[in-house]
Amino acid sequence: MSAVWATARAAVRRRKLQTFVIGLVALFCTATVVVSLALLDAMSAPFDRAFAQQRGPHAVAAYDPAKVTDAQLTAARDGVAAVAGPFAQATVEGTGTDGPMFQGPLALTGRADPGGEVDRLDLWRGRWVSAPGEIVLAAIPEDETSFRLGPMSEVRTVTADGVPLTVVGWAYSVSATADGWVTPEQAVALKPSAVQMLYRFTGDVSTREAVQQRLTGVATGLPGGALLAAQPYHVVKEEAAETAGVYLPFLGTFGILGLLVAVIIVGNVVSGAVISGFRHIGVLKSLGFTPRQVVAVYLTMVTVPASAGAVLGTALGVAGANPLLNETFQGMGYGQDTGVQPWVWVAGLLGVPALVLLAALLPALRAHRLSAAAAISAGSAPRRGRGLRVQRALGGTRLPRSVSLGLGLPFARPGRTALTLASLLLGVTTVTFTAGLTDSLLEVSRIDAEAGGDVGVRPERFEGPNRDRTSSTRTDQEVEALLRSTPGAAKVGASRGRTVPALGQSEPVHVNFIRGDTAAMGYQKQLLEGRWLDGADEVVASAELLNKRGLKVGDTLTLEIAEVRTTVTIVGETVQGLPGPGAGLFASWRDLGEGDPFEFYYQVELAEGADLEGYMAAVRAADPGLTVWDNSDTTDVAVVVTGFSTVLAVLLAMVAALGVLNTVALNVQDRRRDLGMLKSIGMTPRQVIAMLITSMAALGVIGGLIGIPFGMAAHRLVVPLAAEAAKVTFPDYVMEIWDPVTLLLMVVSGVLIAIVGALLPARSAARLSIARVLHNE
Amino acid sequence: MTTETVVRLDEVRKEYGETAALDGVSLTIRRGEAVAVMGPSGCGKSTLLNMIAGLDRPTAGEVHVHGERLDLMNETKLALFRRHHLGMIFQFFNLLDDLSALDNVALAAQLTGxxxxxxxxxxxELFDELGIAGRRDVYPAALSGGERQRVAVARALMNRPALLLADEPTGALDSKAGEQVMDLLIDLNQIGQTLLIVTHDERLAHRCASRLVELADGRIARESTLDRV
Structure with a gap:
């Protein structure tokens, strides 16, 4: 065994507390870094990875079967690297006969298997179609519980243009190549209107134009007019980026904060450990160790616990990140590819130890240059005091002496204090940002919950051979009356949604004709601008609709309602629209005659303390033809972001507390003699603890006061960015969540982090043996 | 000199693992006495001082100081006891580098409230009495060894202790500074301050102490009365 290794090992054993702190900080830093990097990585290209994994098509093309044969399509491979198809594609009028889903046109593709060279589907539930009469529906993967509790579990059959199809599985295509898949024979039986080809091209496909050029190349040898439509993958990618963009600002902020905290803490811990070890270094030199060997001893000494911490931290980070990633990205459909990537493992295992080495190297090189005598004296000679004026001023105050001494301690080691303050500041910034984020999201959720009511109800038309429920026979007034009379209901709103043409608009507009308590269920209260509608010629629009259509309050729209042209004025903008396509407009109720039961939607706000499950069960029992669901849940985004934020904030606060622990441990190490003296002249153990905790609590207050504006700034910057990505507008009060009590709590959080970090070494200092300290001169 | 007992040790034994640092030591010090404890390295001098100062606990036996039984006190009570009844000076002064000489001394009283x-x-007042009034605002690093020890003595006397414990008080001083400190200790004893001095320095013992206790292997080998030189 080399002298360097033997000495480093002995030093590790001798410096148990420092070794423990370095290991623990490395562990938490690594865990934080791994979680942050995993999130940043997942956010950087979640679509790209899912797309690559599924070998998504660069272009989805639909051809006219009347003008081109399958053989011609198969033969046309100019610039094509891989192809899937031809698949017969039928657009049918689909109806879910057992639940609220699938109302409207469905694009069904005949496909023999979910694999292949292109568009390898994620068959996440059930099996693939094996015979006519079966269908696999497209949906974003859900876990067992979500699926079982959600509306998809109720969909067992789908009627496609009157043909009943049994749902045998659920699959996901990141490229959204179809709404459902049937056997090729079944597709033919559904009278396909197009033939689908899925292409992966060679060469540059980075832009829409490049893909279009490749498509043109493929179509060159085909009959003219054969290509009906084609969609480059950029369309889906941009849609995916829109969703991911909501998360990116939050996660990016935490990632940056995590890395900053990691760098500061590691630098503080290791520099402190090396500086407090100068005397040891001097002794080694006097024994004949070369300067390089001394540096090697020291670097080995800190690398051992750092490496052990990094290994455990990586495992912890991966264990923590995986469920978070799955939880987040499964909702977006990337769940199949959201594990922690290998490079993140490598970064975790090597990054923090490398950082520790780097941080240790600078002070170790200082020891490298020192003579043995100077190194020894650097660790033990009496120091010239620092922050003397402050100490003197504090000594003259009325504060208890243990407190005033504690307040003066940070001035003795300004560099160490600055790093500790920085870690506390970042800790408070994180806590403040998280608190603001959580409050804003809770506010958004509250708005959402308030506007959505507690219970959603929709009458269904159950048809098909597999139906096991009867359709509701109640009129809409009778349904409303039933909901009002069921015990627990406080407010009941009814709406009838209809998509109608709007003159001058490229797409039709969805209008919700409302009556009852709909307006009073949050929508009217949540007006961002203007006023609530008052009359048949006035409408109120959601922010989402206005943002997407480029409309504003005061604009008029000419709608064709029940074949009658009606000009309406947008008199108000709301945060939320009613559930339905494009959020829709609010208009006053009017008689539109007979209609599909699915047009009617009811939402119920329950009285305070009412039993939600009991109410839903009572409605279902009274009319099995009604689909009833819980509308009171917090939004997915709120749950995910709040979950992420809380975990990361706790991690970062713990790391900050470890930084404090290390500082106090080093201060105690440096001031053992002083502490012994103070105890010898009558300082009680409690006073020792008070002194050391005060020294850090003071930094906690300063860190809190400085960190709060940073956290608030991050909140003010990040939340609107996410809202912009989601194309929603929040009322101002969503951002105005700061009040004196909350801000005071943030300062307290800084103090708490400081106290938690300081408590352990302070207690240990209180138990120092005076005899041993004072006689170990 | 009164006959009031300030220190009484009854059969005090202190073991560190298998080794007995003190082995049945009984000792009494009366008010106004100046007692020197001498002996070779490892004989138990510092351990004896630690017992009397309440810095360590005996394995067996009783330690009475100023009428209180220290071996039964918890850490907080011991701290309060030291604060009010004991003063200590050390070989290496143990002044706080960050505080001026005056604040180092004042600290002892501030801890009492x-x-x-x-x-x-x-x-x-103490600075005046000890002849270092001109050095009150100087920080320890700028004081001479003798001055530092005077400041340490001032701090030890701050709360008018019943007993002043000195652990090799001249050990880190040159001969001139050592002499000054010796004079100071003699003066203090002459105005009634009870002293216990642990030292290797025979000259210090003979100049300052009225009684010499010699330790060997954790036991009192000899006690003798001294005529101050």
Whole structure:
């Protein structure tokens, strides 16, 4: 065994507390870094990875079967690297006969298997179609519980243009190549209107134009007019980026904060450990160790616990990140590819130890240059005091002496204090940002919950051979009356949604004709601008609709309602629209005659303390033809972001507390003699603890006061960015969540982090043996 | 000199693992006495001092100081006891580098709850008495060894202790400074301050102490009365 290794090992054993702190900080830093990097990585290209994994098509093309044969399509491979198809594609009028889903046109593709060279589907539930009469529906993967509790579990059959199809599985295509898949024979039986080809091209496909050029190349040898439509993958990618963009600002902020905290803490811990070890270094030199060997001893000494911490931290980070990633990205459909990537493992295992080495190297090189005598004296000679004026001023105050001494301690080691303050500041910034984020999201959720009511109800038309429920026979007034009379209901709103043409608009507009308590269920209260509608010629629009259509309050729209042209004025903008396509407009109720039961939607706000499950069960029992669901849940985004934020904030606060622990441990190490003296002249153990905790609590207050504006700034910057990505507008009060009590709590959080970090070494200092300290001169 | 007992050790034994640092030591010190404890390295001098100062606990036996039984006290009570009844000076002074000489001394009174102003007034009196008034605002790093020890003595006397414990008080001083400290200790004893001096320095013992206790292998080998030189 080399002298360097033997000495480093002995030093590790001798410096148990420092070794423990370095290991623990490395562990938490690594865990934080791994979680942050995993999130940043997942956010950087979640679509790209899912797309690559599924070998998504660069272009989805639909051809006219009347003008081109399958053989011609198969033969046309100019610039094509891989192809899937031809698949017969039928657009049918689909109806879910057992639940609220699938109302409207469905694009069904005949496909023999979910694999292949292109568009390898994620068959996440059930099996693939094996015979006519079966269908696999497209949906974003859900876990067992979500699926079982959600509306998809109720969909067992789908009627496609009157043909009943049994749902045998659920699959996901990141490229959204179809709404459902049937056997090729079944597709033919559904009278396909197009033939689908899925292409992966060679060469540059980075832009829409490049893909279009490749498509043109493929179509060159085909009959003219054969290509009906084609969609480059950029369309889906941009849609995916829109969703991911909501998360990116939050996660990016935490990632940056995590890395900053990691760098500061590691630098503080290791520099402190090396500086407090100068005397040891001097002794080694006097024994004949070369300067390089001394540096090697020291670097080995800190690398051992750092490496052990990094290994455990990586495992912890991966264990923590995986469920978070799955939880987040499964909702977006990337769940199949959201594990922690290998490079993140490598970064975790090597990054923090490398950082520790780097941080240790600078002070170790200082020891490298020192003579043995100077190194020894650097660790033990009496120091010239620092922050003397402050100490003197504090000594003259009325504060208890243990407190005033504690307040003066940070001035003795300004560099160490600055790093500790920085870690506390970042800790408070994180806590403040998280608190603001959580409050804003809770506010958004509250708005959402308030506007959505507690219970959603929709009458269904159950048809098909597999139906096991009867359709509701109640009129809409009778349904409303039933909901009002069921015990627990406080407010009941009814709406009838209809998509109608709007003159001058490229797409039709969805209008919700409302009556009852709909307006009073949050929508009217949540007006961002203007006023609530008052009359048949006035409408109120959601922010989402206005943002997407480029409309504003005061604009008029000419709608064709029940074949009658009606000009309406947008008199108000709301945060939320009613559930339905494009959020829709609010208009006053009017008689539109007979209609599909699915047009009617009811939402119920329950009285305070009412039993939600009991109410839903009572409605279902009274009319099995009604689909009833819980509308009171917090939004997915709120749950995910709040979950992420809380975990990361706790991690970062713990790391900050470890930084404090290390500082106090080093201060105690440096001031053992002083502490012994103070105890010898009558300082009680409690006073020792008070002194050391005060020294850090003071930094906690300063860190809190400085960190709060940073956290608030991050909140003010990040939340609107996410809202912009989601194309929603929040009322101002969503951002105005700061009040004196909350801000005071943030300062307290800084103090708490400081106290938690300081408590352990302070207690240990209180138990120092005076005899041993004072006689170990 | 009164006959009031300030220190009484009854059959005190202190073991560190298998080794007995003190082995049945009984000792009494009366008010106004100046007792020197001498002996070779490892004989138990520092351990004896630690027992009397309440810095360590005996394995067996009883330690009575100023009428209180220290071996039964918890850490907090011991701290309070030291604060009010004991003063200690050390070989290496143990002054706080960050505090001026005056604040180092005042600290002892401030810990008892005295206001800063009261503590500084009392400290200034001591600075005058000890002849270091001109050095009150100087920091320890700028003081000579002798001056530092005087400041340490002032701090030890701040709360008018019943017993002043000195652990090799001249060990880190040159001969001139050592002489000055010896003179100071003699003066203090002559005005009634009870002293216990642990030292290797025979000259210190013979100049300052009225009684010499010699330790060997954790036991009192000899006790003798001294005529101060």
């Amino acid at each position: 005295s206001s800063a102003a009261t503590a500084r007034r009392r400290a200034l």
